[in-house]
Amino acid sequence: MKYYIIAGEASGDLHGSNLMKAIFKKDPQAEIRFWGGDLMQQAGGTLVKHYRDLAFMGFAEVVMNLKTILNNIKRCKADISEFKPDAIIFIDYPGFNMRIAKWAKEIGIPTHYYISPQIWAWKENRIKAIKRDVDFMYVILPFEKDFYEKKHNFPVAFVGHPLIDAIHNRKHVDEESFRKEFSLDEKPIIALLPGSRKQEIAKMLSEMLAVAKDFPAYQFVIAGAPSQEYSFYEQFLKNKNVHFISNRTYDLLSISSAALVTSGTATLETALFKVPEVVCYKGNWISYQIAKRIITLKYISLVNLIMDKEVVTELIQNDCNPKRIKKELHKILETSQREKLLQDYEILEKKLGGIGASEKTAQLIVDKLKK
Numbered sequence: 001m002k003y004y005i006i007a008g009e010a011s012g013d014l015h016g017s018n019l020m021k022a023i024f025k026k027d028p029q030a031e032i033r034f035w036g037g038d039l040m041q042q043a044g045g046t047l048v049k050h051y052r053d054l055a056f057m058g059f060a061e062v063v064m065n066l067k068t069i070l071n072n073i074k075r076c077k078a079d080i081s082e083f084k085p086d087a088i089i090f091i092d093y094p095g096f097n098m099r100i101a102k103w104a105k106e107i108g109i110p111t112h113y114y115i116s117p118q119i120w121a122w123k124e125n126r127i128k129a130i131k132r133d134v135d136f137m138y139v140i141l142p143f144e145k146d147f148y149e150k151k152h153n154f155p156v157a158f159v160g161h162p163l164i165d166a167i168h169n170r171k172h173v174d175e176e177s178f179r180k181e182f183s184l185d186e187k188p189i190i191a192l193l194p195g196s197r198k199q200e201i202a203k204m205l206s207e208m209l210a211v212a213k214d215f216p217a218y219q220f221v222i223a224g225a226p227s228q229e230y231s232f233y234e235q236f237l238k239n240k241n242v243h244f245i246s247n248r249t250y251d252l253l254s255i256s257s258a259a260l261v262t263s264g265t266a267t268l269e270t271a272l273f274k275v276p277e278v279v280c281y282k283g284n285w286i287s288y289q290i291a292k293r294i295i296t297l298k299y300i301s302l303v304n305l306i307m308d309k310e311v312v313t314e315l316i317q318n319d320c321n322p323k324r325i326k327k328e329l330h331k332i333l334e335t336s337q338r339e340k341l342l343q344d345y346e347i348l349e350k351k352l353g354g355i356g357a358s359e360k361t362a363q364l365i366v367d368k369l370k371k
Helices: 010-026 038-043 059-064 066-083 094-107 124-133 142-152 162-169 175-181 198-209 230-237 249-254 265-272 285-294 302-307 322-333 335-351 357-370
Strands: 002-007 031-036 046-050 087-091 111-114 136-139 189-193 219-224 243-246 258-262 277-281 313-316
Touching (some): 002 010, 002 066, 002 094, 010 038, 010 087, 010 162, 010 357, 031 038, 031 066, 038 046, 046 066, 066 094, 087 357, 094 111, 094 124, 111 357, 136 142, 142 302, 189 198, 189 249, 189 265, 198 258, 198 277, 198 322, 219 249, 230 243, 249 265, 258 265, 265 277, 265 302, 265 335, 302 335, 322 335
Parallel strands (some): 002 031, 002 087, 031 046, 087 111, 111 136, 189 219, 189 258, 219 243, 258 277
8 A cells, every 4th residue: 555644743643653653554555645744755665855945833834835845745745646655644733634635636636644633723714625525534633523523523543642652652761871871860850841943943042041040959851853953052052061862752751850841742742741730832923923813712822722630730821921830830749749740641541542543543544545
């Protein structure tokens, strides 16, 4: 069978790579072309375009890069037409993927969507396009099944969250060796996860680094995104007594005492590693003002959304400043607050459905193609 997979972000690359490994197990003759990243490339198949060339964050940024985005869509359609896949698998990244899904449906290629667009957060009217253009949907958050089936009468498969697979299957790090490799001393670690896109890193890292001097008993370590070169981070590190580690976020989280995390998938990853965190988000002013009027969710972090209560503190826009970050970080370093957080993290993991999301999804896709 021939599969065409489109992932446009770092998290999609991670989940896409695990899905590809599962597909190759169930269909050893599989041919896969994909838009993704380094992890998917390591899994096999042929990389068409890297996600680092696709990631534009926010309304204003999308408008400024519209010509590039339209050229990418044109190139993607041409490549699919030449490859003639038996199925296209979309991984999140809805602005791009839903356009391709509409076109693919029109020309008769089966469409599979793994990791639903977050239409429960905003653009709920996209349900019309999903019903029209998506043949099979595989959802990873427990509340999404009810959202689609009960609210919108659209059948979906809840497969569990692939982050649990990714964390469960990783090679465990030896803490002593890890500290030695990156010249870390014996002080407890506070991890900084400022995101994967240049725009969000530029916004968030300065705010996070501003509090480092207030915690002399700890060492701050930046988790560098695999999509960015060290040279981009250097501008933020001048005269700062912090460490930088690229592309080893899971290893870093496994030995961290606390974390400051930009909203996104990383908030859930941090929770699954049982690391107390403060969620920080500050976007482009125009994009934020638009989003505030469109998005009606009570929370921005996946941890709080899944638990339907405030488990981790969210510092958004004006609240995301060094004074508030310092205050909230102190709280999660205290014993009582930490213990409550860790108890909630255990409940969170149970809600996510256990290991096996990649295997379940691959099996469902392969079975449907064989039929």
